[in-house]
Amino acid sequence: MESSNFMQFVEKVQKRDPFQKKAINTFLAHQDEKYWLRAESFAKNLLGLLKKNGLSQEYIVDSYLKMCKNMLSQQVVFKRTGVYSCADSQTAFANVYNSETEMSSYMYGVAVSQFLWPNHYAMFDFFMDTIARFSNVKKYLEIGPGHGLFLVEAMRHFRAAQFSAIDISPVSLRISKEIVDHFTGGQSCSFQISDVQNLDSASYDFISMCEVLEHLDQTIPLLKKLHSMLTAEGHLFITTCANCPAIDHTYLYRSVHHIRQELQEAGFKILADISLPIENKPENMWEEERVEVNYAALLTHSEAK
Numbered sequence: 001m002e003s004s005n006f007m008q009f010v011e012k013v014q015k016r017d018p019f020q021k022k023a024i025n026t027f028l029a030h031q032d033e034k035y036w037l038r039a040e041s042f043a044k045n046l047l048g049l050l051k052k053n054g055l056s057q058e059y060i061v062d063s064y065l066k067m068c069k070n071m072l073s074q075q076v077v078f079k080r081t082g083v084y085s086c087a088d089s090q091t092a093f094a095n096v097y098n099s100e101t102e103m104s105s106y107m108y109g110v111a112v113s114q115f116l117w118p119n120h121y122a123m124f125d126f127f128m129d130t131i132a133r134f135s136n137v138k139k140y141l142e143i144g145p146g147h148g149l150f151l152v153e154a155m156r157h158f159r160a161a162q163f164s165a166i167d168i169s170p171v172s173l174r175i176s177k178e179i180v181d182h183f184t185g186g187q188s189c190s191f192q193i194s195d196v197q198n199l200d201s202a203s204y205d206f207i208s209m210c211e212v213l214e215h216l217d218q219t220i221p222l223l224k225k226l227h228s229m230l231t232a233e234g235h236l237f238i239t240t241c242a243n244c245p246a247i248d249h250t251y252l253y254r255s256v257h258h259i260r261q262e263l264q265e266a267g268f269k270i271l272a273d274i275s276l277p278i279e280n281k282p283e284n285m286w287e288e289e290r291v292e293v294n295y296a297a298l299l300t301h302s303e304a305k
Helices: 004-016 018-029 033-052 057-081 089-097 100-116 118-131 149-157 170-184 220-229 256-265
Strands: 139-143 162-167 190-193 204-210 230-242 268-277 293-301
Touching: 004 018, 004 033, 004 057, 004 100, 033 057, 033 100, 033 170, 057 100, 089 100, 100 118, 100 170, 118 149, 118 204, 118 230, 118 268, 118 293, 139 149, 149 162, 149 170, 149 204, 162 170, 170 190, 204 220, 220 230, 220 256, 230 256, 256 268, 256 293
Parallel strands: 139 162, 139 204, 162 190, 204 230
Antiparallel strands: 230 293, 268 293
16 A cells, blocks of 8 residues: 655655665555555645645755754764764753754654664554553653654544643743644644653653653653652553664663663563664674664553552
8 A cells, every 4th residue: 555645755855865765765664554645644644744834845855865864963973983973961952952943853753764764663663552541541641742642643542632842942841842742633632842851750651751751861760760769560662772873862871781781770571672783793792893783661660550
């Protein structure tokens, strides 16, 4: 099954950057009907939002290609130096999160990558399969909703839940709200500019935090805070990455073992996880050769039965 709105966008990307054509076509050739339905729904909703906000499809193509170019340049430097180029989270906030131009482009670029990058789509699919296992979530929190697509799916599934979302970036939070409002038809969600460490002791049945840990200076304090915010039988869904340079990544996980070790140190039990390398190399080579690995996990309290 091919999707008209989505494929029109894909063709524009491939025309602008022919080097991506083979990789994208190889990925798309292996997708099932579920993928195409999701991709077309995403494209249709995104085009509607663009029109509403006075943005063109070319803006989204530009945003995606700019993100790809930035990622590639950061990977080249990281392979040589073994360190991330962004010094700390304050630098990332000043240069990216608090910049209307940079953050808007970045968020739209990442949104598109959910359907064009195999690892990003695999994590998105893993999230949807994960939340499908739950039906009794009453309070749901998302930290750093970014492009908002994970939050949209949670709101579609947990219809009766009370939803909250927080972010330190006012630009990102505005985009999250616009996407959520447009994609869900205005379903209720509280959006707040805040650091999660400043939140009260409210308990949540389900917390999601996608692509946040690698943006921090320290990770354990946040993980322990989230542990304290879960109900006794609550769950945390996270995504992060190892050896994954970007213009705003500051915390370097050098291996999947490193990630799992921190999650367990913070008091979590890993119920299910996936590790997705971008290179076809055996796992015992990932750390030594600095292979970029995307990671996603469903967690609960370590003492939970």
